[in-house]
Amino acid sequence: MKESLLDILRCPLDKGELELEDPEYDDDGEEVIGGTLVCTDCGESYPIDDGIPNLLPPDMREETPA
Amino acid sequence: MKLSDRRDIETDVYQPAEDSRLLADAVCDRLEADTDDLVLEVGTGSGYVAGRIADETPARVIASDLNPHAVRQARGDGVETVRADLVSPFADDAFAAVAFNPPYLPTDPENEWDDWMERALSGGEDGRAVIDPFLEAVPRVLAPDGAVYLLVSSLTGVDEVVERAGEAGFSAGAVADHSFPFETLTVLELFR
Numbered sequence: 267m268k269e270s271l272l273d274i275l276r277c278p279l280d281k282g283e284l285e286l287e288d289p290e291y292d293d294d295g296e297e298v299i300g301g302t303l304v305c306t307d308c309g310e311s312y313p314i315d316d317g318i319p320n321l322l323p324p325d326m327r328e329e330t331p332a
Numbered sequence: 333m334k335l336s337d338r339r340d341i342e343t344d345v346y347q348p349a350e351d352s353r354l355l356a357d358a359v360c361d362r363l364e365a366d367t368d369d370l371v372l373e374v375g376t377g378s379g380y381v382a383g384r385i386a387d388e389t390p391a392r393v394i395a396s397d398l399n400p401h402a403v404r405q406a407r408g409d410g411v412e413t414v415r416a417d418l419v420s421p422f423a424d425d426a427f428a429a430v431a432f433n434p435p436y437l438p439t440d441p442e443n444e445w446d447d448w449m450e451r452a453l454s455g456g457e458d459g460r461a462v463i464d465p466f467l468e469a470v471p472r473v474l475a476p477d478g479a480v481y482l483l484v485s486s487l488t489g490v491d492e493v494v495e496r497a498g499e500a501g502f503s504a505g506a507v508a509d510h511s512f513p514f515e516t517l518t519v520l521e522l523f524r
Binding site for chain 1: 415416426
């Protein structure tokens with residue numbers, strides 16, 4: 267994900283703003299490929315997997331149909 | 333891409349079909365976007381519709397899907413992706429347009445097969461199990477003069493969807509349609 271995407275990403279639970287923690291960047295530094303997005307209101311954290319932020323609410327995150 | 337990955341995609345991710353093309357054509361035709369406009373495609377699947385909008389309009393396009401295989405395929409094709417439930421992780425008033433080709437097939441609960449392809453296709457018993465929550469949630473993330481492009485099928489009931497959209501504060505107009513032997517697909521443009 268591009269870091270500028272943070273402007274429009276919010277916590278799915280309370281719409282709080284998200285802070286990027288422990289970011290890993292790709293070789294040219296343009297994309298965030300790993301790290302965690304943390305809600306500045308409720309503290310819930312959301313992983314960035316292979317450059318894709320997973321902003322499913324925590325109770326949906328484990329849901330994996332066969 | 334490895335062959336095994338390709339096989340996973342074919343079984344786990346809805347691939348572009350007539351409905352995808354109809355929606356992409358309609359959005360690219362109707363959208364009057366500037367370079368600083370953001371467009372969201374909900375339930376992007378393969379990323380086909382989002383990719384078309386990104387290629388054919390000046391807007392920056394973000395694509396979301398519940399399905400981890402879908403967001404990976406779409407990102408692999410250069411689409412900016414977020415794994416999300418409908419519009420829940422996006423800021424208020426963020427988007428000039430939101431496009432959605434929802435799961436809309438009415439499905440007997442006895443016949444639900446509980447995999448990613450079923451999630452991509454099934455709209456529950458009335459076909460609107462995903463459309464109704466989407467219509468309730470989407471006004472929050474849409475800019476005041478923004479538009480929603482929603483693909484619906486005659487199998488789902490276009491009039492019922494227009495009525496629900498009205499309850500969510502939208503006026504609706506049909507901007508594209510295509511008839512097949514068993515259904516007619518319509519793209520609705522919703523605005524406030």
